[in-house]
Amino acid sequence: MNIFFLLITILFSGALLVFLINKVAPKIGGIIAFATIALVSFLFFTQVDTGDTYQFTLGEIPMQFGVTPYTYIFAIIVLGLGTLASLYSIGYMQGKKRLGYYYANFILTVTGMIGIIFSQDFISFFIFWEIMTWSSYLLVIYTGHKSQNIGMKYMIFSAIGAYAMLTAIVSIKANYGTYNIADAIQNGAFNFSEHMYIPIMLLIGFTVKAALMPLHVWAPNAYSKSPMAFTSIFSGAMSKMGILGIGLVLASAYSYTDHENVNYVVALRYTLGWLGGITAVMATIYALIQTDAKKLLAYSSIAQLGYIIVGLSTGSELGVMAALFLAIVHGIFKGALFMVVGAVEKQVGTTDMTKISGLIRKMPFTFFVALVSIIALAGIPPLGGFVGKWMLYEALITESNNYFLVIVIFFSSTAAFLYSYRFLFGLFLGQEEKDTEHVKEAPITMIIPMMILAILLMVTGAFPGILFEPIAHGMHYLGFSDVNWDMSILVNVWGEESNMTYINLSIGIVFVAIFAFLTIKGYKGTKNVGTKDISTGGEIPTENENLTYQMDFFKPFERAAAPLYKRSMNKIWNDLGNALEALTDFIRKIYSGNGQTYALFVVIFLVILLLFKDTLFAN
């Protein structure tokens, strides 16, 4: 059997097996799911080479499976994160109901993503896209009827995207006579010369999944209400399928465009870039007023996807490289952060930051993962997040004329420090309350995948070249010739560099020296105290004094940025929905379902005919 078929078959049969076996032995469902995805990852990374293709016909439509260097980048994200998230699920889902349903849909979502990566024709692409959407929808509504509305919103927006995409696919077949993606690109389906709506329709389909404004409103709730083990791939990997599509359309639009049409592409790029920038800012300022850690991360995901889209929209070598690098790194740290929140939810029972605080001593490993991931998210050296941010800024400053977009992005990532701190403080720091005294560290099956992700973040910071290699191959496929990269040195087009080796060395040496100094010096005289042993303005707090500071955390910032909070895309969509409802209500008045009303319509129609019969039937 062909390897691509084999992998898809393994995944499908794994999903079926997990669903069926749940009735007999619910405990091993998680292990089977993990084994399935791990086996597929192993086979993929050992047996599949980029460039392999397999053709077959379904009905009379020629289809093609294969892996291009570009989709290989996304395969790394999906399979890497998918394996770890399925391992994490074993611990996270323990004791929960409907495990068969959960694991089957989990595997199906991964199948959908892997199928998208394999698809080299639009038909299978669309089929797998829908498998991914539907199975993820079923997981969004996993928690029951409370999440019904959220699931509905997600479904409506996904449907808008899917119809837009389908329209584009059919138009490509009608105009260029092919379903094959590579052929369509070469025939100029994306080149803006005659059918400008095709790339735009496709982009609408992709931006829904990438949660770009104004099509992002489904994301905050869908991300935060799904089971966290799933959200880590929902946000970490699935949103990247949208990025995959956007990158493909933008790069092809640019590479295969005549010089006359280049202005359209540039205009499209500017639009996407600014939409990405505004998405980043708005999502960031909404993230920092959230009190639920899950929702905070959900908004933060949208903001990070905004950066990635900005990077893609620059169209320059460094910018696209930054975007793809950020896509992988975002998968790592956001996957890890959702796992952290899941661990807290599992151990404490809530993720409301106004209810819990001071978990650092109880969950030290989880805190460590959260700390590393947050440093990467905030883009602080020397971790992987910094590498991506650095390249993004340099690309915007040196290679685009979009100087104010730099400021917008910078505003967003500075404000990101606020919610980063909010997240760490809200869950792990602050007063240790009595309510959380019983809390213990998460089980080992949850700690291991989180730790692996944290270590990956450190490695990508020290040796970003590990990721640059596949990215460079992928970009070459997209039409960038001669992509320069180095194992640990980042260079912009003006020749300035950031040398991660020196940076890591400097940080490492000082760290060891000062840490040793502080620990050894007066070691015996150093007394470790709890959080009640403090002085608040010279007074010693009493036993039951409430010293937790969690409400209205960034109130001053909210006041300062009040005008920004007035606009809400959600409200606009709701208004649109209400307007549609009013319209249908009005139509219902005409089609009232009452026989007498219809009889009246007939009479009125006849009267009109009689009155105007001379003008209407003059000849």
Place this chain on the structure above:
Amino acid sequence: MEDLGLKIFGAILTTIMAFTVGMTYGGIVRKLTARVQNRYGPPVYQNFLDLLKLQSKKTNIAHGFMGHMAPVWIIIAAVTVLMFIPILNGNLWFPNLSFHGDLIFLLYMMVFGSLGMALGAGQTGNPNSAIGVTRGLSQMVGYEIPFVLALVALMIQFQTTSVQDLTQVQHETGVWNAFANPFAFLAALLASLGMFRYSPFDIVGAPAELASGPVSEFGGKYLGTMMSGGAVFAFIKLTLYVHLFFGGAGNPDDSGILATLAGIGILLVKTFLLYMIPVFYGWINPRYRTEQAIRYFWGWPTALGIVGVLWAVFFN
């Protein structure tokens, strides 16, 4: 190996110099402020005495892991940034890595220490510390906007993102960047008021309001180490500004002892004069509320920064 040894020696020497200068400036400001307020004030070397006292305390109170790490992070950020900025333009006595890390890196690295501080303060459980941190972070979102606008203006005006190159440009043309792009300079200058956290922007420590805010639970060796880091940081910010806008210091063609000493002298004069701007501004101002401070930076400084960027685009 001899070369490497010399470099490490130079790095240690640079750190000691930055530390000494930062501490002394702090002492001078304390003395001057006292005189302005009609007090006698502590001696100029009081900061050194304070540090000595703190470091020689027999008992220390540790507030958990992040509390222990906070001073470490501050020193890491201070020393690393110090290694990556040019102290004297092209001087061979001061080994620096400024060709291996540019302005964007420096911007992010400077946050590293603040984040460590914030996390350490968070773990102590003192609500005043957490409030101070949220204020500090909010204010940072305020002043970073004009500051980054100014930096972007310089970067696109001279087509470089390296501090060393920006200094070199001023050395070659003889025109300070403060005059080459006056709007960017003004924006950065106003942003520096927030960066140095003197009144009216002393909302983080906020004496009599937050009881010194984030540092309130730290003492002994921890507070001492933080103080040293803060002193190095003051020197770093001043030196960075001098190199970005005031023509830098030092002669790249001459690294003789006399020229080096002259360079250090010029650097000290420039940094001290620059340091006096936020200090003077602070003497005559009461404290802002946090949202007022943020709004201040999003007002005129940001407008000036935008004009600076446009200036760089059109008059380039």
